[in-house]
Amino acid sequence: MAKKHFAESELIINGDGSVFHLHVKPEHLADKVILVGDPGRVELVASHFDSRECDVESREFHTVTGTYKGKRITVISTGIGCDNIDIVMNEVDALANIDFNTREEKEQLRQLEVVRIGTCGGLQLNTPPGTFICSEYSIGFDGLLNFYAGRNAVCNLQMERALLNHLGWSGNMCQPAPYVVAADKELVERIAKDDMVRGFTVACGGFFGPQGRELRIPLADPHQNEKIESFEYEGIRINNFEMESSALAGLAKLMGHKATTVCMVIANRRTKNADTGYKSHIDDLIKTVLERL
CATH class of the missing domain: 3.40.50.1580 (Nucleoside phosphorylase domain)
Incomplete structure (x- = not known):
């Protein structure tokens, strides 16, 4: 069975290899994800991190990936509303489960743990x-x-x-x-x-x-x-x-x-x-x- 290919119009990838709205690259996504509405609350969450490896802002979407007591965690601001959750969850899932080089779904599901605060x-x-x-x-x-x-x-x-x-x-x-x-x-x-x-x-x-x-x-x-x-x-x-x-x-x-x-x-x-x-x-x-x- 042929793998599904995601066209450029359906999965928009920026010139630097990051996903369209979030401007985050696949290697910067942790398996544990915290979502917050307020972009300012991202810094409050990340202030508890022991280290940071990624800090990206784009529109209402602010993303920081770091470690907390040995756990690698990504925190992302979504802004307000289910429409923004649709953007964030689809792009986060694409970062985890679509190969950005081939534009095909990966063979093994990478399951994320997502908690909205x-x-x-x-x-x-x-x-x-x-x-x-x-x-x-x-x-x-x-x-x-x-x-x-x-x-x-x-x-x-x-x-x-x-x-x-x-x-x-x-x-x-x-x-x-x-x-x-x-x-x-x-x-x-x-x-x-x-x-x-x-x-x-x-x-x-x-x-x-x-x-x-x-x-x-x-x-x-x-x-x-x-x-x-x-x-x-x-x-x-x-x-x-x-x-x-x-x-x-x-x-x-x-x-x-x-x-x-x-x-x-x-x-x-x-x-x-x-x-x-x-x-x-x-x-x-x-x-x-x-x-x-």
């Missing part, structure tokens, strides 16, 4: 600001995974149907078609251990309306957040809102990588309180992930 909004009373949440399942309101073959094979279709019915979105062409993907179980156990809240996370396609925030434009469903907060499936509830976890979990599953998302709650949507000084506490979560990855 971010911030989120808590949706339950047990998720006040400062809580660390590990996403066992991610619910995508963004629609990204629906563009990829194999989507149904990696999703929990029963939960998707239950959620659609609960939200009243069944048959409504104006509402998104949510997808539900489990994070890698072993990675969740290793990263979350017994000191992080676990459960469902909703990844939204925006920060305001999609997360039930109303400024000058009225919401299509003013009761959306109440429905999300009250949803329960097999004894598990939706803990938090963020904007990237579903694309990460879904693409990683389709590509054969291990992934999960951990977030620190900076605002609780039910109690209406927020921690604007969260940046001084996020380093605790970073150090925890570095130790356990």
Whole structure:
């Protein structure tokens, strides 16, 4: 069987041999990868490294590869949103599993461990600001995974149907078609251990309306957040809102990588309180992930 060849228009490689958006070369990618949204947070993660071998910035994508207590780790900023996760995960997977000289897929899969460290909004009373949440399942309101073959094979279709019915979105062409993907179980156990809240996370396609925030434009469903907060499936509830976890979990599953998302709650949507000084506490979560990855 002939190997699949990836044309120049499909996999764009820069003149220096780096991948198009990230500007990272294959030899600079570690097997352990940390994703952060904020480019400034890359330096916070890398400040704990014992050494560095790669430091590249391109648009919102900042990449540093180095070592932490003998572990080789790459940290990459993605910017905000599932669309950027689509770029980062596809280019990271290409760096690992496509030969940039022949433009053909490598014979043996190189499996990566990917952990996203971010911030989120808590949706339950047990998720006040400062809580660390590990996403066992991610619910995508963004629609990204629906563009990829194999989507149904990696999703929990029963939960998707239950959620659609609960939200009243069944048959409504104006509402998104949510997808539900489990994070890698072993990675969740290793990263979350017994000191992080676990459960469902909703990844939204925006920060305001999609997360039930109303400024000058009225919401299509003013009761959306109440429905999300009250949803329960097999004894598990939706803990938090963020904007990237579903694309990460879904693409990683389709590509054969291990992934999960951990977030620190900076605002609780039910109690209406927020921690604007969260940046001084996020380093605790970073150090925890570095130790356990």
